[in-house]
Amino acid sequence: MPQTRTLLIGMLTVAAAASSFAAPPKAVGKGEGQLNIIAWAGYIERGQTVKAYDWTTGFEQATGCKVNVKTAATSDEMVSLMKAGGYDLVTASGDASGRLIAAKLVQEVNIGLVPSYKNIDSRLQKAPWHTVNGKHYGVPYQSGPNVLMYNTDVFKTPPTSWSVVFNEQALPDGKSNRGRVQAYDGPIYIADAALYLMSAKPELGIKDPYELNEKQYAAVLALLREQKKLVHRYWHDATVQMNDFKNEGIVASGSWGFMVNSLKGEKKPIASVVPKEGATGWADTSMLHAKAKNVNCAYKWMEHQLSDALQAPLAEWFGTVPVTPAACKAKAPGGSDFCKNNGFEQLDQIKFWKTPQAKCTTQGTCVPYGRWTMDYIAIMGGR
Numbered sequence: 001m002p003q004t005r006t007l008l009i010g011m012l013t014v015a016a017a018a019s020s021f022a023a024p025p026k027a028v029g030k031g032e033g034q035l036n037i038i039a040w041a042g043y044i045e046r047g048q049t050v051k052a053y054d055w056t057t058g059f060e061q062a063t064g065c066k067v068n069v070k071t072a073a074t075s076d077e078m079v080s081l082m083k084a085g086g087y088d089l090v091t092a093s094g095d096a097s098g099r100l101i102a103a104k105l106v107q108e109v110n111i112g113l114v115p116s117y118k119n120i121d122s123r124l125q126k127a128p129w130h131t132v133n134g135k136h137y138g139v140p141y142q143s144g145p146n147v148l149m150y151n152t153d154v155f156k157t158p159p160t161s162w163s164v165v166f167n168e169q170a171l172p173d174g175k176s177n178r179g180r181v182q183a184y185d186g187p188i189y190i191a192d193a194a195l196y197l198m199s200a201k202p203e204l205g206i207k208d209p210y211e212l213n214e215k216q217y218a219a220v221l222a223l224l225r226e227q228k229k230l231v232h233r234y235w236h237d238a239t240v241q242m243n244d245f246k247n248e249g250i251v252a253s254g255s256w257g258f259m260v261n262s263l264k265g266e267k268k269p270i271a272s273v274v275p276k277e278g279a280t281g282w283a284d285t286s287m288l289h290a291k292a293k294n295v296n297c298a299y300k301w302m303e304h305q306l307s308d309a310l311q312a313p314l315a316e317w318f319g320t321v322p323v324t325p326a327a328c329k330a331k332a333p334g335g336s337d338f339c340k341n342n343g344f345e346q347l348d349q350i351k352f353w354k355t356p357q358a359k360c361t362t363q364g365t366c367v368p369y370g371r372w373t374m375d376y377i378a379i380m381g382g383r
Helices: 014-020 057-063 075-084 094-102 115-119 187-200 214-228 238-247 257-265 295-304 308-318 325-329 338-342 344-349 369-380
Strands: 034-040 066-072 089-092 139-145 147-151 181-184 231-235 252-255 270-273 279-288 350-352
Touching (some): 034 075, 034 295, 057 066, 075 089, 075 094, 089 094, 089 295, 094 279, 139 308, 139 350, 147 257, 187 214, 187 369, 214 369, 231 238, 238 252, 238 257, 257 270, 257 308, 308 325, 308 338, 338 344, 344 350
Parallel strands (some): 034 066, 034 089, 181 231
Antiparallel strands (some): 089 279, 147 270
16 A cells, blocks of 8 residues: 655635536446456455455456456545546445545446445435535445454453554553554554544544544644654554554454454454444445546446445455445355444444545634645654
């Protein structure tokens, strides 16, 4: 997962940009023979990691659309890759989807050509991160929280607060957390610090971790600068994070269910929790590039992604929540109760990623994403 870079995409408002897109197709024809997808690690599996987890081979056999995957590590990287072109779909999180729409990098989706769209959780069907002026710019894929992953040898009982990664303190083993925690390499992580301060410093009056006025924003940056003294690494690669927990003495960090499940699968002393302050999270959407060459295969995939054959095993594999509630009753390869385990009932409590904008709903004016990007890069660089 490459380093976060400053992006200038998103200067237009989403609503204004969304008015000038070409009309979506009216029918799905024969597949073009291939499909190029930008995806998070672990999102497109074909049984090469673990044989039982394969939701791609059957699709290829049924449609003749060979799936090619480009793994990306951050939302900024996804936006950059979409800007470069050559891809058909991207599994974009909410902090990228608004920018993709504003920059005219994705096209409106005709959900009438995705018959299973009606089966999507009603909480996600018209979500603001992919729906603008009543038009849909993608099909929901999966969602989940940014959990607090921890070492169970150090924490005999689960940590109850995000303070273990934000404030210097002695951990249950009597040692300091300095140099033993990680932070996410992405400007959207500013929202994690803001979420923590919503509880830790209620006098700041933060109502939405993505909508911060200048005073609130300054307090959040101050916390992140103090956190810098504790951080062993700003992680942006799932494999690197897992290796750090196994080999570098890291004992606590924000993470995803994918890494938690992978380390548990290796019999490592790892568990995760959503602390008392709650959690940020991601609701990912398959979005179609404005200049996609394999549109028919893309529409076939968007229908396939809503099937139990993808939603159930992916949710179990990645530690996510299916976007189709019916998938909760389907059997996944591991036989787990993945919807209960991954927080289907707590979906309303997650503060999903979205692109911070100057025009906000909780107060007059907020600090936009461009500032978040520049300031977070400076913090990671020690400035």
